Amino acid sequence: MKAFVLAAVLAVASPGLALAQMQPSDPAATGLSQPVIALTGVLAKNTDTLALNDEQKAALASWLAEMPAMRKSLEDEAVALRTEIRAKIAAGAPAEERESLARQIGEKETALIMMRSECVDHWREVLSADQFARLLQLAAVTE
Numbered sequence: 001m002k003a004f005v006l007a008a009v010l011a012v013a014s015p016g017l018a019l020a021q022m023q024p025s026d027p028a029a030t031g032l033s034q035p036v037i038a039l040t041g042v043l044a045k046n047t048d049t050l051a052l053n054d055e056q057k058a059a060l061a062s063w064l065a066e067m068p069a070m071r072k073s074l075e076d077e078a079v080a081l082r083t084e085i086r087a088k089i090a091a092g093a094p095a096e097e098r099e100s101l102a103r104q105i106g107e108k109e110t111a112l113i114m115m116r117s118e119c120v121d122h123w124r125e126v127l128s129a130d131q132f133a134r135l136l137q138l139a140a141v142t143e
Contacts (some may be wrong), residue, residue: 035115039123042139050131060127078108
């Protein structure tokens with residue numbers, strides 16, 4: 001019973017606590033591409049609107065405990081590579097070095113896109129079809 005109560009408390013509290021960490025880096029400030037799709041923040045803000053059950057709230061709390069930090073770490077790596085390539089370009093580094101960094105940036109951006117894609121797949125499995133369709137509407141992905 002204690003575990004259930006703790007999970008319920010975390011499920012209710014975690015969205016608010018993790019919301020700042022969930023927000024993607026400002027693409028204009030970091031040089032990262034704009035996210036192709038981002039649902040978790042919208043989901044966390046709309047748990048009541050979507051009428052999440054206790055199991056879904058627990059899944060959200062678990063996701064928020066891990067995934068935003070993983071995404072942020074990957075974003076930080078991409079930003080560091082962009083900073084490095086900017087310096088190499090300014091310094092007139094050999095084209096091979098710049099091309100290698102550009103490839104690495106592309107790999108990081110691809111990983112970020114796929115991470116968000118897998119996130120969408122996750123919520124598609126956790127939510128009912130109606131909840132997921134409504135989430136897409138709330139996130140302005142569909143009408």
